[in-house]
Amino acid sequence: METSQPSRTAMHAAHHRARHQSDPQRILTDPLAPRILRLDPDELPPLPDEPLDLYGIRFVAARSRFAEDALASAVATGTRQLVILGAGLDTFAYRNPHAGLRVVEVDHPATQAWKRQQLAAAGITVPPSVTFAPVDFERDTLAGALATAGLDRTRPAFFLWLGVTPYLTREAVLTTLRFMAGHHAPVQMVFDYYGEAPSTLSPELRAVREAAAKMVAELGEPWLSCFTPEDIADELRAMKLDGIEDLTGPELVARYVGRPVPKADPVGGRVLHAGRTVAL
Template identity: 30%
Template sequence: MKPNEPSMTALMSCFVRAYHTEHDTPVIFRDDMARQLITDEEYKQIQTFLANGLGFFPPERLDAFSSDEEKVKWIVQTQLAPTPLARAAYTERIVQHEKRLGATQYVMLGAGLDTFAFRHPHRGLTIFEVDHPNTQQFKRERLHMASWNMPSGLQLVAADFIKDDVAPRLLAAGFRPSEKTVFSLLGVSYYLEKEHFYRLLHQLAPLMTEGSSIVFDFADEQLFASPVKRVQNTLALARQSGEPMKAAYSLEELEKQLQHHRLFIFEHVSPEQIQAEFFSNRNDDLTAFEHVHYVHAVRK
C-alpha cells in the first residue's frame, strides 16, 4: 500500500464483484451493492485501463477480440475475478452456518470495501471490519457518497497489520472474547511477510474461545516459480501497483503454526476442489486460480 492512499486491491475487488454481478451468468457471488461504492468515472477508468492493457496479459491475443467490452470481460474473468469471488462465496457460507450454530460475532480483517454488513443486517451478529486506516477512511467516504446508514451492529476498527496490535483495538471497539466468533482474513496472507502474518495469528488466538474459527486464503509454495502465465501476470501487476505479493506457504507449515494456537484445520480446499465447487458449471473463462487454497480452522 502506498503512503496516505487506500488499497488499490480493495478498489479492484469491489469493481470485480460489481462487474461479475452485472455481466456474468451464473453468478458465483452476488453483490448488488458493490457498484454503489465506485463512482461512474472510476468504473469507466478501470474498464479503459483493462482494455488498453490487454497486451500486458496475452500479447498473442491482441486480435482475438472485436470490442473493448470483450477484452475487459476476458481479463476480468481470467485474471481478476476468480479468487475474490470464490473466497467470498466460501467464507459467507461458513459465516451463515456458524451463526446458526451460535456465533455472535464476525471479524473481517482486511475488509476493504466489503458490503456483507449491509447485505445481511443480522440481528444478533456483531460485525467488526478491521483494515488499514487509509483504506478505512476511504470506505467511510464511499459509504457517505452512497448515502448508506451504518448498521447498528457494525464497528469499523482501524489497524495497520504490520505496526499495530489488533487485539486491544478490537477489545476497545466492544469485541467480546468469551463469545463464539468467526474471523476472516481474505486477500491478506499474500501481501504480508510471513513473520507479520504469523504475528497476526498470534494476536488473534487469545480472542478465540472454544468453537471460534478463522477462514483465510493463501498461496502455496509453488506460486513464485509458477510457469502459468496468469500467475506471472498477477505477481507483476501486484508489484506495479505498489502492493507486491510477499509470501507463499506449505499446508504443513500453516498447520504447525495454527496448532501452536490450538487452531486445527477443519477444512482445506485445494485449487482443484475450488474449481469443482464454484466453477464447474460454466461455459465462460472463469476458472479457479492456480496455487490458491482456502483454510477453515477451528479453535479447540
C-alpha cells in the same frame, strides 16, 4: 500501500465483485458491490472472454461466498461476533442477514476513511451493528484496536481475512493467526493465502504469475509470503485449531459453478477454513 492512500488491491477486488454480478453463473449475490464503487452496473466492462481472467473474477467471488457460508453455519451455532480484517470495500456488513451479529471492520486508517466516504456517497447506511476499528500497525496493535472496538474475547467469534496475507511477511501472517487462535472462546476463521509455485507449472502460467507479481509490486503492494498447505496446516494445529478445510482456487470455483476455468491457477490462491469448538 502508501500510508496516505487507500489500498489499490482492495479497489481491484471490489471491481471483481462488481463485475461478477453480471455473471450468468453467479456465485455471490452482492447488489452493493457496484454501488460502493459508485458505478452503474451498465457502466461496468463485460465479463472477459479470456478463461484465466474470468477465473480471477470468479475466484474473488467464490472466496467471499465460501466465507459467508461458513459464517452462516457459525451463527447457527451461536456466534454473534464477526471481525473482518483488511475489510477493504467488502459489503457484507451492509447486507448482513443475521440478526444480532455484530461486525467489526479492521483496516488501515486511509483505506477505512476512503471506504466510509464511498459508503456515504453511495447512500449505503452503516447499521448500528457495525464498528470501525482503524489500525496503523506502525503505531497500533490489533489486540488494542479490537479491545477498543469492544470485541468480547470470552464469547465465540468468527474472523474473516481475505485478500491480505500475500502482502504480509510470513511472521506477520503467523502472528495474526496466533492472535485469532488465542481467542478464549470458540473461534472460527476463513482466510486465503498463496501457495508456492509448483514445479509442474507451465512456462506460460509461470509467466502469468510473474506478471501478476510485478503488477502488484509496481502498485506498492508486493507479495511477501506464500505457504505450502502442509506448512500452514502444521502451524494451525500447533495453535490448537482443527477442522481444517483448505481448497485450491479451482476447487473452490468448481464447488459453485462446476468444472473450473482454467484447471490451474498460476497465482496459487487457496482459501482455508479452520476453527476450535471449545474454549481455551
